[in-house]
Amino acid sequence: MENFTYSRAQDVNAAVSAAAEPGAKFLGGGTNLIDLMKMGVEHPSHLIDVTRVPLDEVEERSGGVRIGAAAKNSAVAAHPLIRERYPLLSQALLSGASPQLRNMATVAGNLMQRTRCYYFYDPSYAHCNKRVPGSGCAAMDGYNRIHAILGTSEQCIASYPGDMAVALAALDARVIARDQHAERAIPIDDFFRLPGHTPHVETDLRHGEMITAVELPAAPPNAGFHYLKVRERNSFAFALVSVAALVGRDGNGMIRDARLALGGVAPKPWRVPEAEGAMRGQRPSDTVFLQAADHALAGAHPRRFNGYKVELARRAIVRALNEASGTV
Ligand code: SF4
Numbered sequence: 001m002e003n004f005t006y007s008r009a010q011d012v013n014a015a016v017s018a019a020a021e022p023g024a025k026f027l028g029g030g031t032n033l034i035d036l037m038k039m040g041v042e043h044p045s046h047l048i049d050v051t052r053v054p055l056d057e058v059e060e061r062s063g064g065v066r067i068g069a070a071a072k073n074s075a076v077a078a079h080p081l082i083r084e085r086y087p088l089l090s091q092a093l094l095s096g097a098s099p100q101l102r103n104m105a106t107v108a109g110n111l112m113q114r115t116r117c118y119y120f121y122d123p124s125y126a127h128c129n130k131r132v133p134g135s136g137c138a139a140m141d142g143y144n145r146i147h148a149i150l151g152t153s154e155q156c157i158a159s160y161p162g163d164m165a166v167a168l169a170a171l172d173a174r175v176i177a178r179d180q181h182a183e184r185a186i187p188i189d190d191f192f193r194l195p196g197h198t199p200h201v202e203t204d205l206r207h208g209e210m211i212t213a214v215e216l217p218a219a220p221p222n223a224g225f226h227y228l229k230v231r232e233r234n235s236f237a238f239a240l241v242s243v244a245a246l247v248g249r250d251g252n253g254m255i256r257d258a259r260l261a262l263g264g265v266a267p268k269p270w271r272v273p274e275a276e277g278a279m280r281g282q283r284p285s286d287t288v289f290l291q292a293a294d295h296a297l298a299g300a301h302p303r304r305f306n307g308y309k310v311e312l313a314r315r316a317i318v319r320a321l322n323e324a325s326g327t328v
Pocket of ligand 1: 129130
């Protein structure tokens with residue numbers, strides 16, 4: 001690990017002021033950043049500890065909910081407002097990591113976690129455009145079993161590893177960010193960037209901006225939900241494929257509202273509006289859900305070792321939508 005300086009901020013103003021320094025990074029739970037520093041992947045020159053900044057409230061706001069950026073994953077999952085109104089988010093959070101990690105990890109840190117691409121984590125591999133821009137991509141023709149099949153580029157095929165943000169994508173969340181001058185709200189789909197030619201730029205955050213909260217609009221009324229995570233073991237494993245599904249039905253049993261977001265298959269939480277549109281007005285059935293899955297996976301571009309994700313995602317989507325619509 002390389003030398004760095006450390007300071008502890010007591011409020012948001014102090015934190016964003018310290019963040020203006022080049023090379024500064026925020027330290028929340030540290031469950032990903034510290035690992036990356038030890039491995040020589042991240043090299044901040046200054047760490048701003050924001051664990052004492054009072055941003056851990058979960059509160060009602062304009063019919064929706066505002067979740068403070070420093071709220072712990074376990075506290076958010078257990079909060080009555082989240083359990084009652086956004087159980088999809090609770091389910092997604094509880095499927096992530098281990099209880100010990102969820103007790104440390106914060107909402108903002110969860111959003112900022114990096115991909116689990118093996119080559120990214122191991123600096124002995126010279127070719128990783130995300131770690132060293134312009135160096136190539138070892139995963140492209142390497143062992144790419146956990147990598148993305150949607151939204152990739154010729155520069156990077158890393159997949160987004162988290163669970164919380166997949167549920168947030170289905171719930172139309174907004175990320176609230178602040179710098180020294182202003183606060184802004186970023187729709188979650190715009191918050192995460194696709195790799196394109198700049199895979200090292202993963203989010204829309206500007207230098208010096210700090211995530212202060214996540215806001216959720218009012219939850220869709222009378223909708224069923226399901227978060228399905230397919231992984232190699234039942235806990236403390238990242239998703240090979242995950243599905244956040246939400247289905248609301250009208251009085252005749254037809255689909256009134258459908259939300260579908262995927263994890264583990266793309267460089268960011270992958271919301272699928274075409275699939276959602278195709279389901280609206282239909283009666284829930286395997287046929288309708290298979291068509292939705294076909295829409296979701298139409299642009300899939302698997303590589304040598306991750307072709308299995310196409311069929312796995314198709315089956316996971318159908319299962320999650322059936323669970324959410326109450327047809328199983
Ligand atoms: Fe690096 Fe992305 Fe290629 Fe992985 S997939 S080696 S993160 S450029």
